[in-house]
Amino acid sequence: MADKVLMKGNEALAEAAIMAGCKHYFGYPITPQTEVAAYMAKKMPKTEGGVFLQAESEIAAINMVIGVASTGKRVMTSSSSPGISLKSEGISYLAGCDLPALIINVQRGGPGLGGIQPSQSDYFQATKGGGHGDFHLLVLAPNSVQEMVDMVFKGFDLAEKYRMPAMILSDGTMGQMMEPVSLEKGIINEYDKSWALTGTKGERKPNIVNSLYIAPEELEKLNFERYERYKKIEETEAMYEEYLMDDAEICIVAYGVASRVAKNAIDTARKEGIKVGMIRPITLWPFPKKALNEAADKVKKFISVELSMGQMIEDIELAIRCKKEVLLCNRTGGMITTTQDVLNKIYEANGGKQ
Amino acid sequence: MDSRSIKRITIFSGHYGSGKTNVAVNYALWLKTMKENVSIADLDIVNPYFRTKDSMAVLSENGVNLISSEYANSNVDVPALPAETYGVLQNKEIYAVIDVGGDDRGALALGRYSEGIIEDGDYELLFVINKFRPLTRNADMTLEIMAEIEKACHMKFTQIVNDSNLGDDTKAEDVLSSVAYAKEVSEKSGIPIKMTTVKSELYDELKDKIDNLMPIELYVRQSWAERNDI
DSSP states (O other), X not given: OOOEEEEEHHXXXXXXXXXXXXXXXXXXXXXXXXXXXXXXXXXXXXXTTOEEEEOXXXXXXXXXXXXXXXXXXXXXXXXXXXXXXXXXXXXXXXXXXXXXXXXXXXXXXXXXXXOSSBOOTTXXXXXXXXXXXXXXXXXXXXXXXXXXHHHHHHHHHHHHHHTSEEEEEEEHHXXXXXXXXEOOOOOOOOOXXXXXXXXXXXXXXXXXXXXXXXXXXXXXXXXHHHHHHHHHHHHHOOOEEEESOTTOSEEEEOXXXXXXXXXXXXXXXXXXXXXXXXXXXXXXXXXXXXXXXXXXXXXXXXXXXXXXXXXXXHHHHHHTTTOSEEEXXXXXXXXXXXXXXXXXXXXXXXXXXX | OOGGGOOSEEEEEESTTSSHHHHXXXXXXXXXXXXXXXXXXXXXXXXXXXXXGGGHHHHHHTTOEEEOOTTTTSSSOOOOOOTHHHHHHHOTTOEEEEEEOXXXXXXXXXXXXXXXXXXXXXXXXXXXXXXXXGGGSSHHXXXXXXXXXXXXXXXXXXXXXXXXXXXXXXXXXXXXXXXXXXXXXXXXXXXXXXXXXXXXXXXXXXXXXXXXXXXXXXXXXXXXXXXXXX
């Protein structure tokens, strides 16, 4: 086991990416993700072959990502909410070109310029595509600095396995908070990259990376094929963590920082004899539909704890086919739910304290 | 800690995340037990969260005056410094504790005031170090950050504070293992170690093993869930 160091979530993302063999990072500063870029600026030049580049804008940065991704090399960019909106055109192009890349969103309050305090209000944007056209992003939502490291390896791996962009959906608190972390190198699988633009040396036909199709029939066929891939991902790659679900009558669903607060509330409620547990989605897309649907046959009520105006709650209702009532416990605009907020919602779902 | 060595202005600077703010808050509270008029000024223009302002309640309960940007912990990213900072630096009746933002970027703000501070002369510029931070894992890496900060603030460090910690998870052996590191930083830079800080739960276990050990409380919670605990 590697020695522990004390890291901010943002730093852990950057360090893990370098450990995972990412040698190209393109970014643009925005609070609360700036430490990702700052850490990369310090560390990348000391990495053999490492390139750190602060682009002139978010749009330039994501287009640089497309360039490197086309060559089959690991590449990353990071931003916070308004910056991700600017990158969304490029993200759609990555999906349309079937290119793997890792995009970090350290969410802040919105809409518009919003504010710099933490939020989870980019859930729809991340899980329903994140740009124009028919596509999905792989969306990973760690809830500790240690899991940030693990998800960077997982994100790159899934992106390369399925040739599509992956996003780590973090938030200001996860990015800024410090926790001890063990920097263990994760698994790096080798996938076929014969599609990459690496130069033909006159020995093969040129590869083409492109998202423009003249014939609509061809584009439709590709979209159908891509959705077959998405279907397989939904069946096999959903990740989640169950907490005290064996005898639970109330099921909390929460991800990222909200799940940390929810866990404290569950521990308090359990001491009072209330049977409450949690299913924590680790992948938001694919969403752990099967686990939730199975839980719906056992529990009486669900509570969606989220730092947004009721976005994930829609996926919960769809996953459980509205079999049970789903209550919403939320704060937004840069405010964080407290343990007491969640506890009060647990009492409501329980029909009182007892 | 030796109360005879107290200077009127005590400045805490270092790599970001080394624990400056928490040490500064603890120092200000300790200082207040001996001096009537104590102010702590937050010069951090870098960090969006986990600010001195988070400790507002404990500071005001104990009569320590807090000077902080009105934008701290707000929804905007305005690197503004409060005008009152000049007041505490120039008023010789006030014992000032200055919490500087991390790294050279944070230390730029201190550079704004350095001329007056050097002229005043009654100050200590403390370099807070933590060997468990990934960019200050050894003495050479730490000295690199030190040189960057000194260049940015136009001042030289006078003493070192060894605040090596892993937050709530810090164990006695972690602190013990940092002693040799702090000594090496001290030897290579020629700057003496003022103290080693340790969370109060570990103080009794370590007080006979480490020189100039100062027990501190973790006022600045780094983890939101715990911070919001009921």
